[in-house]
Amino acid sequence: MRRRNKPALALALTLTAAAPLAVADEFADGEAVMQAVFDQARRHANQSAEVELVIVDSGGRERARGFRYLHKILPQRTKSLIKFHRPASVKGTGLLSETPDDADRATQWIYLPALRAVKRLNADDQNNSFIGSDFSNGDIAGRQVSRDNHEITSQDAAKIHIRSTPKDAGDAYSRIDSVVLRDILVPERIVFYDRNGDKLKTLSNKRVRKIDGMYLVVEAVMTNHQSGGATRLTKTRIDLARDIDPRRVGMQGLRM
């Protein structure tokens, strides 16, 4: 049976493009499209990259953060590690996440080198901001395909428009509209609507690169329409081929 508990809207960090040219011309329904997007995004089990996060507030002020990002898909779970190197005052600070395949929420550990302290966090609300940016933890970890009803609202030769409606009435979003590029199965744009039906934020995948047979988003911008802020995420030095030692995305890597 095909597993359906995978993040379908894995965005800026985990979002990779689908396998090239393996695209079916027709999809049975919206869910099939989203599942295909996700499946292609997990083509490689390892990913490492340098990430630059520039957060801009409504007044145009910027705050930049740089970190090394390691991502590894393991049996029944996915692990990722963020090691900050910019700004200098937070250099070495680490954030380790582990998301079981059958769970929505990640468990996180944070390491503060100044205090040499590691603490497990249970504050990983999917709606909380990802390290103070306009991305939420949910955007990064992705949403399970099964959490939403997916409907193709329109399509043409180049794009498929999907409307995803959360099954849980208490979900943070009332609707998610995605535009998926048919050829590469990468979302070009995703619009999130809040519980009141108002437009909350828009993810625009600005640049996609083909690396080791995959299409990978290397530059994305999340614009929050309500706060007026935006976050630009850029990935460089991407490596999908090298196998990441599981210890590097574990406690040992966190303290390194």
Added chain:
Amino acid sequence: MSARDERRAGAVEPAGRVQRLERFFRTGRGARIVAVLIWCALAAAAAAHLPRLSFDNDTWLPAAHPLRAELESFRAAFEPDEALLVAVELPADFFAREMTRAIRQLDAAIAALPAVRHVLSPATATTIIDRGDALEIISFGDALDKGFLDADSFRQRFDRSPYAGKLLSADHRVAALRVAVERGGAEARAMAVAAVVDTVRRHVETHDGAAAHFAGEAALKDELNRATRAQLPKLLALAALALAVFLRLACGNWRRAALVFTAAGAAVAACLGLLAARGWPMNAVLLALPVMVAVIAVADALHILARWDGLGGGEADDGHGDSDDASRLTATVRQTWLPCLGASVTSAVGFGAFAVSELIPLRHFGLASAAAILYAYPLIVGAVWGGLWLAPGLRRSPRPRIAWKKLAAAAYHPSAAHAGRVALAALLIAALLGGGLITLRTETNFLTVFFAEDSRVRRAFDVVDAGLGGSGRVEVTLHGGAAAFASAAALAQVESLATRATAIDSVNQVDSYLLPVAMAHAAFTGGGDNGETALPATDAALAQELLFLSLSRGEAQRGVLSPYLDFDHSSARLSLQTANLDSAALQQTLAATAAVAADFEPAAVGATAAESVTITGLNVFIHHLGQLVLRTQAFSIALTLAIIAALLLVQFGWRAGACGLIANLLPLAATAGLVAWLGHPFDFAAILIAGVTLGLSVDDTIHFLHHYRRGGAGRGIDADGDDSRARALNRTARPIVLTSALFCCGLAVVGASDLVVLRKFAAFTAFGITAALLATLVVLPALLKLVGRGRE
């Protein structure tokens, strides 16, 4: 009197002009229809905009004003939403399971409402729980659900937390829910507040003994807007009723009353239409305006009708007898257009002087009133002249019910017999009362100024003051370079300032980023308890703990740091919580706060002294409006006096003009002084009293002096001064007394408002009008006699 003087007094007009006017009044149907159509077009043009009238008490200063810019900058950084504070009096201890559950349900219900950004209550307040290997950044409610806390540990932890005494009273019987409402203007706020109030009431009703109160910025503004919206129809209805009764008594028959009433209605429609057309929202200060415009318009009508009746009563009038209706109407027009215009202009000046104010409601009051009064002039004189011209039934003069001539004679006698004593007594009384101005003070606290002590909004703020730490805030913002407050040195400075600010008598508590940082530090260093107050000692430790705390940000980008530290950590906020302070107490608090802030060392955060500290917040902003109130008072009075003095001197010559000016200054000084003597501070409406009193009372003077000059022109003022004064009094006593009674009647209507500010305005302005009436009837003739004595 020279020919120029005579022309100025209106006694002599070119014969051709008079003949043309008489010929016009004799013309046929076509001209009458055109006249009626022009009048209707004028009225309709003004009324057409009425549906667009809006209500808003939010905007007090233009966006570019430094005080407002400072406040907006603070809000953008730290307080993007408006706070609505729901204080729930509980029938049992909050930590009783049922009460905790009830507040949590209420919290969730409010949070689910549109336009509510987030809710902070004892259940949703965030805490950090150290569970050995894991840190929980979690709300108290979720900690209960997950079993991290039980009822006892919840109570103990909460009582040690900074939320104690703010979100929950010390006796645990009053819980607060701080609701963040999106800033979206008056309409959006009204909908949000109504939804929250409705939700709270539905929940509270299910618990016997529970009660809810609504305070905070959103509640205060919404209450003020709702009061304004509710007061307008009430005041207009009362004014209509009072005016109808007054006009029936003053005019002697219903036809005349209906005519004047209609014209006054058109003037009011013009006033409101003008506000709507300009996009100026109705506010608490402007509420009095429609009523005042109505009575000013009616006053002109009464003067015109009195003149018509006087000319029909066999008054010889400078050679213009009452041969027929057309010539009588011509004489009426000739004798009333200028004094009525002069009176309208002076009223417009008295009211319009507030156009110089920096305070937007006062500026709108000034501009709208001046325009409306001047617009009402053609409406009212056109209606009355036209009525007399077109409707024969209006021409019949009623039999006077009051022996106006005897009254005038009684008023004239003391001024004629004891002119010097009368003038001296008036001066002494005015000086005595005016001396009260040395105790002048201002008050701009919205609660005190606008709402009665027993109003529900003041009771709500009292509940917050008594049990929830206070409803007032003084916001101190420290500014530095980017990431300046992510340094341990800056943190130490903030701690020092917070400690000293807490020692200020009126300050109950100081909130800053010290608190979440201390919580995080304790969690990482093993304290793990909200009671810990140790702070990180190194820049790296602080920066990393700030990064950790930033994980709590939600979709709306608000986290535990957001209220205290801005986006790039270049500004830090110290929020000093106080009770609702009046202007004097707040002034003291601000002085003490400034002294504390002076110790801030800007160099440590890469700032210069000039830009390093801002003391702001809504309470402070409103307080500073007091300075602008005084400035407005000084400007408006000076401007009004200058223009009115110029008008009086130009129209009536320097002797009569100076007498008229003095006769108006005396009641002005007496009224303003009385306000101070009685201990009433000057507020947004009290500063209107002097200008409005002057604008209205000078009308009496103008009408009196106009007839005084006309009498003198015909007979020689120097030779027969007594006769001129007596004749002027005889002709004007009736309309002057009637219009003064009318003004007082209109003010009584304004005084029926629920808003304290309007009650005070009405009472003191009525006093001023009465004093001005006495000054015109008694003091002005005495002054004229004194200045004319030498010449006689």
